[in-house]
Amino acid sequence: MLDQIRRSHGHSRVELADTTGLSAQTVSNIVQRLLDAGIVEEAGRTSSGRGKPRTTLRLVGSSRYAIGVHLDPGLITVVVLGIDGDVVSRHARATPTAQDPSDTVDVLIQDIEMVLTESGIDRTRIVGLGIAAPGPIDVHRGIVLDPPNLAGWHRVPLRDAIAAATGLPVVLEKDVTAAAVAEKWTDEADGAQNFAFLYLGTGLGVGLVIGDEVVRGGSGNAGEIGHIVVDPDGLPCACGLRGCIAVSCAPLPLIEEAERRGVIPAERPDDHPTGVDAAMTRLVALADAGDDGADELLRRCSEHVARALAVVSNLLDVDRIVMGGPLWDRVGQMFTDTIPARLDELRAARGVHPVTVSGTVLGSDVGAIGAACLILDEALTPRTTSLLVPSA
Amino acid sequence: MLDQIRRSHGHSRVELADTTGLSAQTVSNIVQRLLDAGIVEEAGRTSSGRGKPRTTLRLVGSSRYAIGVHLDPGLITVVVLGIDGDVVSRHARATPTAQDPSDTVDVLIQDIEMVLTESGIDRTRIVGLGIAAPGPIDVHRGIVLDPPNLAGWHRVPLRDAIAAATGLPVVLEKDVTAAAVAEKWTDEADGAQNFAFLYLGTGLGVGLVIGDEVVRGGSGNAGEIGHIVVDPDGLPCACGLRGCIAVSCAPLPLIEEAERRGVIPAERPDDHPTGVDAAMTRLVALADAGDDGADELLRRCSEHVARALAVVSNLLDVDRIVMGGPLWDRVGQMFTDTIPARLDELRAARGVHPVTVSGTVLGSDVGAIGAACLILDEALTPRTTSLLVPSA
Numbered sequence: 215m216l217d218q219i220r221r222s223h224g225h226s227r228v229e230l231a232d233t234t235g236l237s238a239q240t241v242s243n244i245v246q247r248l249l250d251a252g253i254v255e256e257a258g259r260t261s262s263g264r265g266k267p268r269t270t271l272r273l274v275g276s277s278r279y280a281i282g283v284h285l286d287p288g289l290i291t292v293v294v295l296g297i298d299g300d301v302v303s304r305h306a307r308a309t310p311t312a313q314d315p316s317d318t319v320d321v322l323i324q325d326i327e328m329v330l331t332e333s334g335i336d337r338t339r340i341v342g343l344g345i346a347a348p349g350p351i352d353v354h355r356g357i358v359l360d361p362p363n364l365a366g367w368h369r370v371p372l373r374d375a376i377a378a379a380t381g382l383p384v385v386l387e388k389d390v391t392a393a394a395v396a397e398k399w400t401d402e403a404d405g406a407q408n409f410a411f412l413y414l415g416t417g418l419g420v421g422l423v424i425g426d427e428v429v430r431g432g433s434g435n436a437g438e439i440g441h442i443v444v445d446p447d448g449l450p451c452a453c454g455l456r457g458c459i460a461v462s463c464a465p466l467p468l469i470e471e472a473e474r475r476g477v478i479p480a481e482r483p484d485d486h487p488t489g490v491d492a493a494m495t496r497l498v499a500l501a502d503a504g505d506d507g508a509d510e511l512l513r514r515c516s517e518h519v520a521r522a523l524a525v526v527s528n529l530l531d532v533d534r535i536v537m538g539g540p541l542w543d544r545v546g547q548m549f550t551d552t553i554p555a556r557l558d559e560l561r562a563a564r565g566v567h568p569v570t571v572s573g574t575v576l577g578s579d580v581g582a583i584g585a586a587c588l589i590l591d592e593a594l595t596p597r598t599t600s601l602l603v604p605s606a
Numbered sequence: 607m608l609d610q611i612r613r614s615h616g617h618s619r620v621e622l623a624d625t626t627g628l629s630a631q632t633v634s635n636i637v638q639r640l641l642d643a644g645i646v647e648e649a650g651r652t653s654s655g656r657g658k659p660r661t662t663l664r665l666v667g668s669s670r671y672a673i674g675v676h677l678d679p680g681l682i683t684v685v686v687l688g689i690d691g692d693v694v695s696r697h698a699r700a701t702p703t704a705q706d707p708s709d710t711v712d713v714l715i716q717d718i719e720m721v722l723t724e725s726g727i728d729r730t731r732i733v734g735l736g737i738a739a740p741g742p743i744d745v746h747r748g749i750v751l752d753p754p755n756l757a758g759w760h761r762v763p764l765r766d767a768i769a770a771a772t773g774l775p776v777v778l779e780k781d782v783t784a785a786a787v788a789e790k791w792t793d794e795a796d797g798a799q800n801f802a803f804l805y806l807g808t809g810l811g812v813g814l815v816i817g818d819e820v821v822r823g824g825s826g827n828a829g830e831i832g833h834i835v836v837d838p839d840g841l842p843c844a845c846g847l848r849g850c851i852a853v854s855c856a857p858l859p860l861i862e863e864a865e866r867r868g869v870i871p872a873e874r875p876d877d878h879p880t881g882v883d884a885a886m887t888r889l890v891a892l893a894d895a896g897d898d899g900a901d902e903l904l905r906r907c908s909e910h911v912a913r914a915l916a917v918v919s920n921l922l923d924v925d926r927i928v929m930g931g932p933l934w935d936r937v938g939q940m941f942t943d944t945i946p947a948r949l950d951e952l953r954a955a956r957g958v959h960p961v962t963v964s965g966t967v968l969g970s971d972v973g974a975i976g977a978a979c980l981i982l983d984e985a986l987t988p989r990t991t992s993l994l995v996p997s998a
Contacts, residue, residue, distance in 0.1 A: 350955050359957060408824050420921065425819055431923020432800050433959030438920035441952065443835035446848040453952060455913065456838040521847070525917065528830035529812065531823020560833065560845060563742050565751060567825030 215244055216253070216594040219271050220298060224257055226268035245271065253277040253297065273298045278593060279335055281343040281382070282586025283322060284389065284579070285309070285372075287363040287416040288487030289540050290322060291582040292329045294340075297590060299399060303333035304579060308488040313366035315358075323379045341593045342383040344585030345372060346392035348417065353434030356386045362440075362460075363416045363487065385588050388430075389413060389581050390437040394421025395428055395591070396576055396584030397536050408533040410526050411574070412519070413437075413581070414541035416487040418464055420526055440464075442525050444518040463518035465541065468511060469493040477507040491540070498544040512545065516552045523553065523571075524560035531563055538574030539581070546573050607636055608645070608986040611663050612690060616649055618660035637663065645669045645689065665690045670985065671727055673735040673774070674978025675714060676781065676971070677701070677764075679755040679808040680879030681932050682714060683974040684721045686732075689982060691791060695725035696971060700880040705758030707750075715771045733985045734775040736977030737764060738784035740809065745826030748778045754832075754852075755808045755879065777980050780822075781805060781973045782829040786813025787820055787983070788968055788976030789928050800925040802918050803966070804911070805829075805973070806933035808858075808879040810851055812918055832856075834917050836910040855910035857933065860903060861885040869899040883932070890936040904937065908944045915945065915963075916952035923955055930966030931973070938965050 218233050219225060225233070231241045248254035257272040275296030284291040287309055294303040305325055310318050330337065348361035356373025358364070377384040387395070394411040401407060411421040419437045422429035429436050440460035441453050448457025449467065461467050469490050473480035478496050482489040500508035523535055535557070537549060554571040558564050574580050610625050611617060617625070623633045640646035647666050651659040667688030676683040679701055686695040697717055702710050722729065740753035748765025750756070769776040779787070786803040793799060803813035811829045814821035821828050832852035833845045840849025841859065853859050861882050865872035870888050874881040892900035915927055927949070929941060946963040950956050966972050 350958055352958055422922075424816060424821055427817055427819075429816055429922065431955075431959075432925040432961075433923055433955050435955040435958060436921065436923040438923075438954040439917075440954070441920065442917055443838055443849075446835055446838040446840075448838075455835075457835075525831075525834055526921065528833065529828065529918065529921065530814075530821065531825055531828040531830075533824040562830040562832070563823075563825050563827040566742055566744055566827060567823075569824075 215241070216248070216273065216297075219254060220273050220594065224260070224270035224272060226260070226270050228268055230271075251277070275300050275302070277339065279340045280586040280589035280593070281326060281330070281340060282346070282392075282582040282584065282589075283326065283343065283376070284346040284392070284581035284585060285318070285322065285348070285358075285364075286389065286487075286540060286581065287348060287361070288491050289415075289578070290318075290325060291579055292322075292325045293579055293582040293586055294329060294333050294335065295583065295586040295590060297593065299587070299590065301579070301583065302335070303329050304582070305329045305332075306579070311484075311486050311488070315364075315367050315370045319370070319372065319375050322376065326376070326380060340382060342385070342589035343376060343380060344392070344588040345376060345384065345386045346389040346581040346585040347372060347386060349388045349390075349419070349435045349438065351386060351388055351434060353386065353430070356384070358386070383589075385592075387585060387588055388419075388434060388437060389415070390419035390421040391428060391430055391434070392421070392582075392584030392588065393538060393574075393580045394423050394584070395587050396580050397421075397538075397574055398423050398426075398428065399584070399587040399591070400576060408531075410523070410530065410532050410535050412523065412535060412537045412539075414537060414539040414545065415581075416465060416490070416540075418459055418519070418522070422530070424530065424532075439522055439526070442522045444521040459518065459522055463515040463522075465490045465494050468515055469497065472497050472508070472511055475507055475511070477505065477511060494541065494544060498548075501548070512548050513552065515545070516549050517556060519549065520553045520556040521560065523557050527557065527569055528560075528562045531567065532569060533567075534570040534572065536572055536574050538576060538578070540578045542573055543578060549573075607633070608640070608665065608689075611646060612665050612986065616652070616662035616664060618652070618662050620660055622663075643669070667692050667694070669731065671732045672978040672981035672985070673718060673722070673732060674738070674784075674974040674976065674981075675718065675735065675768070676738045676784070676973035676977060677710070677714065677740070677750075677756075678781065678879075678932060678973065679740060679753070680883050681807075681970070682710075682717060683971055684714075684717045685971055685974040685978055686721060686725050686727065687975065687978040687982060689985065691979070691982065693971070693975065694727070695721050696974070697721045697724075698971070703876075703878050703880070707756075707759050707762045711762070711764065711767050714768065718768070718772060732774060734777070734981035735768060735772060736784065736980040737768060737776060737778045738781040738973040738977040739764060739778060741780040741782075741811075741827045741830065743778060743780055743826060745778065745822070748776070750778070775981075777977075777984075779977060779980055780811075780826060780829060781807070782811035782813040783820060783822055783826070784813070784974075784976030784980065785930060785966075785972045786815050786976070787979050788972050789813075789930075789966055790815050790818075790820065791976070791979040791983070792968060800922075802915070802922065802924050802927050804915065804927060804929045804931075806929060806931040806937065807973075808856075808882070808932075810856055810911070810914070814922070816922060816924075831914055831918070834914045836913040851910065851914055855907040855914075857882045857886050860907055861889065864889050864900070864903055867899055867903070869897065869903060886933065886936060890940075893940070904940050905944065907937070908941050909948060911941065912945045912948035913952065915949050919949065919961055920952075920954045923959065924961060925959075926962040926964065928964055928966050930968060930970070932970045934965055935970060941965075
């Protein structure tokens with residue numbers, strides 16, 4: 215019912231009874247409990263012209279909060295979301311170059327504490343913390359296994375470490391899935407959602423929502439696209455094939471190619487994602503300034519991405535593709551200009567069914583926001599209302 | 607409730623009330639209606655040791671039937687299924703070489719009539735007819751659009767043509783999706799199903815069941831895998847890439863390669879799927895007899911299939927892969943021997959989560975059986991019970 219109140223932007227008790235199928239008395243009782251707990255407030259009155267005016271309800275954003283943490287190999291982001299989904303506080307920083315995971319975990323914990331302190335939020339109002347991390351992960355045990363882009367990470371029990379340090383309930387989710395959760399949460403379209411979220415970060419991955427359900431897969435590791443071959447003329451890959459996304463259009467190989475071609479100077483001290491990210495910024499700036507070499511590389515990258523999205527679209531016949539993540543603010547314009555038409559040429563169902571391609575409105579915080587939405591989702595669904603509204 | 611009776615193999619009224627959540631009186635009323643209509647019968651009595659013995663119920667297979675038609679470019683299959691899912695009659699023949707779709711539609715109608723006549727089934731007991739056809743299709747209009755392997759077919763209104771000729775309610779579904787429906791229907795495993803069905807026919811495609819739901823996609827055209835690149839050293843493809851499945855390990859390119867290499871004689875008059883199928887039989891027989899050239903080609907094919915399945919597994923993190931279709935009786939042994947280990951090497955979640963690989967128990971009729979299951983599914987679900995049990 216809280217989810218209905220959130221999505222409706224002003225349902226009355228009568229409308230809630232209609233949409234939930236609960237009796238008027240049940241709705242009234244639950245609403246009273248929520249009003250008493252300060253989670254919902256009466257927002258005003260509407261009149262439909264007939265009958266008596268109805269009191270509309272809305273969530274009180276400041277009544278409960280969730281924390282979202284996104285551990286990208288290049289960027290650590292912490293957000294605090296109110297129960298209405300608004301971001302009330304955020305912090306982002308480059309992921310430490312240290313290869314000892316415990317140092318990075320300490321940084322995560324410091325950032326969480328700092329954001330909480332700065333926000334001034336009463337800790338008793340925080341219902342939980344979600345972490346988005348690169349896969350593969352062990353969802354049930356809350357362990358980050360051995361992500362190819364997180365050097366030195368091997369079977370790190372991240373969930374329990376954060377839970378012990380914060381005292382909060384913690385869930386761990388794959389980064390791309392968290393991004394899809396955020397997009398699903400934000401979208402207010404009617405009807406079942408059927409989309410792929412292309413996450414553009416240190417690695418490229420896809421979060422999936424099919425028939426309105428987030429696709430996690432049997433072990434929570436759905437969304438790996440790194441070994442889709444997008445360039446048969448490309449570089450050899452560790453998997454034994456050639457021209458996989460992982461060696462063709464992910465940021466590191468793209469920058470390495472730009473350096474080989476002399477488009478940008480080869481001056482990075484190592485392959486840490488932060489330096490790669492800075493080089494990406496430089497490459498995009500060059501292309502914007504009219505540099506043909508930079509422009510060609512970025513166009514080739516968008517062609518590769520279109521080919522990967524064609525594989526996903528042909529397999530799943532999605533209605534739309536949303537793109538986002540830390541790289542989006544730089545490659546968004548190029549991708550938006552070139553990918554839709556190219557994707558359509560490669561789609562088997564192009565004559566039957568359009569696919570819309572757009573950027574997320576959530577910006578580069580989408581992973582962290584999705585991680586927090588996981589907690590709010592739990593809090594807003596009936597089975598765990600107890601988490602949100604103490605029976606006392 | 608009928609679906610519960612079908613799956614349970616002997617629930618009593620009490621157990622039906624437990625599993626459906628309906629009241630004992632409601633269950634009793636519905637069961638009485640089904641008994642009166644002859645759709646359900648009392649199968650015996652069980653005693654749990656305490657309380658009075660319970661009367662178990664089962665479907666009467668001969669009470670209602672559904673027809674399933676599979677139009678594969680190489681093979682036309684018609685089956686009749688009883689409401690319990692048993693195949694009571696079947697017929698298969700090579701798809702006519704004529705390029706005029708109306709000739710093929712006439713053959714379909716003749717086959718349907720023949721199977722019905724031979725089975726001796728009372729036509730009033732047939733609740734509908736499902737058609738499985740190669741994509742792309744227009745599900746809503748019941749039109750076969752322009753499948754690459756069905757020469758001459760362009761926007762053929764197959765559903766309405768068959769409905770007009772038979773007087774039956776008809777649904778059209780993509781072949782690979784129908785195969786997944788059949789597999790889902792047959793499987794009696796507990797828990798949500800999460801699998802990919804690799805259909806091996808004139809073309810290769812994938813039917814998907816995710817979180818216990820059949821994935822149809824926004825336009826009913828999910829399951830296209832023809833342009834996944836499996837061989838970067840392979841032949842150029844019309845899509846602009848190289849080494850796509852469609853030009854690497856589908857039957858026609860495989861046979862063409864075998865002919866180029868002199869493994870089998872190049873004696874086919876044309877590329878019709880029937881001749882390709884016969885050449886496949888010959889190639890497999892040669893490999894079985896110890897011919898190294900034939901063995902190498904089939905091993906290469908299974909390697910390519912493993913690579914495509916890795917793309918599907920990595921994207922969706924499925925629990926199992928089932929393989930079947932017209933080619934399965936010949937390539938099954940090779941694929942079963944080689945694909946599981948190779949797939950595991952290529953899976954991102956290999957350390958977290960096993961994926962079982964097996965052949966369907968439904969044989970090469972799986973598409974036709976799935977098409978009939980679509981009708982039985984409709985008949986067995988509450989919203990369309992009216993279709994099955996006339997209120998008179």
